[in-house]
Amino acid sequence: MSEKSFRQAINEALREEMRRDPGVFLIGEDIAGGTGSEGEEDAWGGVMGVTKGLLGEFGAKRVIDTPISETAYIGAAAGAAVTGMRPVAELMFCDFAGVCFDQIMNQTAKLRYMLGGQAKVPLVIRMQCGGGFNAAAQHSQTLHGLFTHIPGLKVVMPSNPYEAKGLLIESIRDDDPVMFMEHKFMYDDKGEVPDESYAIPLGEAYYSRDGEDITVCALGRMVNLCNQAADDLAQEGIGCTVIDLRSTSPLDEESVCESVEETGRLVVVDEGYPRCGFAADIAALAAVKAQSALRAPVKLVTPPHTTIPFAPTLEELYIPSVGRIKEGIKEVLAA
Amino acid sequence: MRTIREFEDRIHINSAKGEVPGFIHLSAGQEASAVGICMHLTDADHIASTHRGHGHSIAKGCDVTAMMDEIYAKRTGLCGGKGGSMHMADLSKGMIGANGIVGGGVPLTAGAALKSVILGTDRVAVAFFGDGALNEGATMETMNLAKVLNLPMIFAMEDNGYGEATPSSWAIGGDPLARAKGFGLSACALDGHDFFQMHEAAGRIIEDVRAGKGPAFMHISAYRYYGHFEGDAATYRPEGEVEKMQKERDCLMIFKTKALATRLVTDKELDDIERQVVRLLDDAVEHARQAPAPGPEDLVTDVYVSY
Numbered sequence: 001m002s003e004k005s006f007r008q009a010i011n012e013a014l015r016e017e018m019r020r021d022p023g024v025f026l027i028g029e030d031i032a033g034g035t036g037s038e039g040e041e042d043a044w045g046g047v048m049g050v051t052k053g054l055l056g057e058f059g060a061k062r063v064i065d066t067p068i069s070e071t072a073y074i075g076a077a078a079g080a081a082v083t084g085m086r087p088v089a090e091l092m093f094c095d096f097a098g099v100c101f102d103q104i105m106n107q108t109a110k111l112r113y114m115l116g117g118q119a120k121v122p123l124v125i126r127m128q129c130g131g132g133f134n135a136a137a138q139h140s141q142t143l144h145g146l147f148t149h150i151p152g153l154k155v156v157m158p159s160n161p162y163e164a165k166g167l168l169i170e171s172i173r174d175d176d177p178v179m180f181m182e183h184k185f186m187y188d189d190k191g192e193v194p195d196e197s198y199a200i201p202l203g204e205a206y207y208s209r210d211g212e213d214i215t216v217c218a219l220g221r222m223v224n225l226c227n228q229a230a231d232d233l234a235q236e237g238i239g240c241t242v243i244d245l246r247s248t249s250p251l252d253e254e255s256v257c258e259s260v261e262e263t264g265r266l267v268v269v270d271e272g273y274p275r276c277g278f279a280a281d282i283a284a285l286a287a288v289k290a291q292s293a294l295r296a297p298v299k300l301v302t303p304p305h306t307t308i309p310f311a312p313t314l315e316e317l318y319i320p321s322v323g324r325i326k327e328g329i330k331e332v333l334a335a
Numbered sequence: 336m337r338t339i340r341e342f343e344d345r346i347h348i349n350s351a352k353g354e355v356p357g358f359i360h361l362s363a364g365q366e367a368s369a370v371g372i373c374m375h376l377t378d379a380d381h382i383a384s385t386h387r388g389h390g391h392s393i394a395k396g397c398d399v400t401a402m403m404d405e406i407y408a409k410r411t412g413l414c415g416g417k418g419g420s421m422h423m424a425d426l427s428k429g430m431i432g433a434n435g436i437v438g439g440g441v442p443l444t445a446g447a448a449l450k451s452v453i454l455g456t457d458r459v460a461v462a463f464f465g466d467g468a469l470n471e472g473a474t475m476e477t478m479n480l481a482k483v484l485n486l487p488m489i490f491a492m493e494d495n496g497y498g499e500a501t502p503s504s505w506a507i508g509g510d511p512l513a514r515a516k517g518f519g520l521s522a523c524a525l526d527g528h529d530f531f532q533m534h535e536a537a538g539r540i541i542e543d544v545r546a547g548k549g550p551a552f553m554h555i556s557a558y559r560y561y562g563h564f565e566g567d568a569a570t571y572r573p574e575g576e577v578e579k580m581q582k583e584r585d586c587l588m589i590f591k592t593k594a595l596a597t598r599l600v601t602d603k604e605l606d607d608i609e610r611q612v613v614r615l616l617d618d619a620v621e622h623a624r625q626a627p628a629p630g631p632e633d634l635v636t637d638v639y640v641s642y
Contacts, residue, residue: 025453061453067483072442072476079446079460082431083381085453087446102473106436107443114422115432116415117637151638175640250641 004193006186009161010050010126013168014088016197018058021086024172025062026051027077028090028126035065047092048128048187070100074125078108081123081177088172091127094143094181108177109152120175124168129157130183130221130271131319136310142270144219145277147179148248154202156247157181159223161191163246166200173199183221203250207259211239214265214329217256217282219245222269222320229325240329248278256282257290264295265332269320274302296335301328336366336530336587337608338399339390341616343561346389346406349620350565356408357419359565362390365557367586368493368525369394371533372461375541381429381447381460383440386421387495387559388433391463396428400619407623416629417637437498438464438471441490445477448486448550457545461489467498469511478518481550489544490520490552493527495559500571515552527557528584531593558584 004012018024032055033044045052055063066073070091077089091097097104104125111119131140147155154176158164164182171178208223209216209230218226223244230240241259245252260266266286268279279300286298303318343363350359362369365387373382373394384391392402397413405412406420413425424432431447434440444462451458468474469492481488492511494503507514515522523540526532533555540551558580562569569577594600635642 027449064449064484067476067479069476069480071473072445072480075439075442075473075477076445076449076480079381079383079431079443080450080453081446082426082443083447083450085446085450102436102439103442107434107439111432112639113637114414114418115424115426115637116412116417118414118424118426120640154639 001192001194003190004161006161006164006182006189007048007050009165009193010168010182011052011054012193013165013172014051014054015057017169017172018054018062020197023084023086024088025064025085026054026088026090027064027066027073029066029068029092031090032060032063032065035060046090048184050187051090070096071103074100075103075107077123077125078103078111078121078177081121082111082119086122086172088124088126091125093139094127094129095138095141097127097143097146104153105150109150112176113152121177122175123177124171124180125177126180126182128184129181130185131308131315132185134310134312134315137307140308142181142220142272144179144181144248145272148278148281149276152177153249154178154247155181155249156202157183157220158246159208159220159244161189161193163200165193166198167202167246169197170199170202174202181220186221200246202247203252205246205252205255206244207241207255208244209240209242211241213239213263214267214332215241215243215256215259215263216267216269216325216329217243217245218269219248219278220271222271225320225322226269226325228322229329232322233326233329238329238333248281253285253289256285260286260290261293264293266294267299267301267325267328267332269301269325269328271303271319274300274305277302296332299328299332301325336370336590337612338615339366339369339393340587341612342389342393342399342403345616345620347561347565354624355406359406359420360387360563361561361565362387362559364560364580364586365493365495365527366390367530367533367590368491368527368555368557369463371530372489372491372537372541374534375538376429376459376461378427378429380458381431381444382463383431383444384423384433384463385437385440385465385468386433386435387465388423389420392423392425392430392433395430397423397425397430399615400622403619403623404626407626408628409623409626410629410633411626415633415637417633438468438473440464441468441474441477445481445486445488448481448488449484451487452484457487459487459489459541459544461491463491463493465498466492466494466503466507468492469507469514475518478515478520478550478552482519485547485549487544487547488550489540490515490550491555492553493555493557495557497559497563497571499563511554512552515554520550520552522552522554524554525556527555528586528589530586530590
């Protein structure tokens with residue numbers, strides 16, 4: 001066990017799985033960087049440096065740089081998966097799913113069903129999500145809600161380096177397509193990550209904090225903000241259970257409902273768009289399956305239903321903060 | 336080719352009777368392209384097809400009875416009745432799938448070709464697509480990707496004269512061959528009504544691609560007899576055009592004339608084939624009519640590996 005960054009944890013998961021299974025390969029834009037140039041080889045290792053060093057160990061046949069052609073290479077990754085390979089494609093930003101959505105929504109997600117179960121599509125699409133860099137409307141979205149809407153896709157979002165490694169290993173081994181979302185604000189976050197290989201099952205939530213007054217559900221970076229809020233509120237004598245869902249598809253409904261049965265109060269925190277999104281989905285789950293336990297209306301702490309702004313002053317207002325989470329929790333406790 | 340023609344003709348007739356649910360796109364008239372290419376492929380080579388995919392599926396070896404069952408939406412269908420005409424596929428035969436999205440199968444085909452490169456095998460992949468798909472970004476992106484990664488891939492563009500209701504001569508800006516060459520592909524124009532020309536040229540091209548000489552593009556003229564979909568009166572076509580093509584450029588007629596002239600087959604052999612095909616399709620249609628439909632238990636399976 002040693003302390004590693006979120007970035008290192010993902011790199012380690014990729015390296016271990018590529019060593020284990022010759023069918024695993026990486027494909028994407030600048031995942032090495034500098035291909036075809038006389039300049040530095042493996043110059044970038046991905047735009048965030050996540051895949052750095054893998055070219056050297058596995059070569060250009062398994063760490064494949066592509067032209068900027070998301071439809072072509074995401075589709076090719078899906079085609080390779082359906083014919084027996086286990087590709088990990090890097091889409092750089094989840095916003096770019098807009099460029100190649102047909103290959104994700106109409107091909108990758110549906111192949112197994114359309115083909116009557118003949119096909120396995122063991123494809124992982126890694127991508128950054130999230131705001132906080134003032135990267136504006138097309139480089140800051142968190143589109144897990146959009147992907148979760150589509151049957152056939154699995155959607156995973158780790159909240160720390162330990163989860164990043166274990167969930168990615170599990171995602172690569174999974175025989176279904178997985179949208180693996182990495183919050184861009186977390187690449188330098190450090191945490192304890194075992195050196196050996198381990199897999200964290202999809203669809204099993206983690207109780208990040210235990211408390212008896214209220215249940216707080218979140219994913220990814222928002223879990224950390226919820227934990228900060230919970231720690232602050234503990235000073236005031238308020239006990240929060242923070243549930244890190246880890247994946248939205250599959251979704252650990254049981255853990256959410258069990259906790260709501262115990263606390264009777266629910267806050268859902270999410271960085272995605274609020275309409276038809278993750279937060280609304282969890283609220284609906286509680287309303288449908290745990291309504292009798294609810295002692296107060298469910299509170300959703302999300303961005304407003306707007307496009308993500310550029311200006312730092314506006315983006316700060318847009319993304320849920322520790323302050324807003326605490327306010328939300330107190331509001332529900334007061335109801 | 337005769338099996339494909341009979342298959343399509345039966346569906347044309349039975350669709351009009353209301354026996355076939357959903358959207359149907361038939362490829363009668365275009366058979367020589369599918370067969371001329373697929374005869375050079377093994378089950379280990381992959382193809383992907385279009386919404387007009389029955390011919391490619393049969394040419395690639397998919398079971399005709401299971402295909403008919405699929406089109407009749409039966410549980411015994413090739414895809415369990417969950418795909419239908421537009422999603423015909425049999426991975427064991429290297430048929431990745433017909434596709435409801437114009438150009439959608441082209442990037443998938445590149446993935447099969449990529450597998451061959453990564454594993455160092457000599458398998459090739461053929462993307463069948465129509466003239467309409469030549470104008471899709473997915474197709475053009477993939478042409479470039481295939482060249483950059485030197486994929487063993489063939490772009491088989493079947494130009495049947497019309498993308499839906501619009502002539503390809505109007506919708507394609509510039510010359511398709513020049514476009515393909517612009518992406519660095521080797522490219523040639525082929526008469527898809529002449530099986531022997533198709534078969535000979537495809538053999539040569541596929542051999543080159545298999546040898547690692549890079550991706551290739553074929554502009555195949557292959558006229559479709561029926562409308563874009565079953566129910567399309569196809570009034571956008573000039574009067575007499577279909578009849579003229581059937582009379583002068585029918586691929587079965589041209590095959591028969593040439594094959595008899597070169598004594599490749601006898602009249603009797605052709606008669607035998609005719610009888611076999613008719614019986615095969617009689618049986619397939621009857622099987623499809625009698626086969627059970629999928630049940631409620633099938634609705635929520637095959638979404639994921641787990642359910």
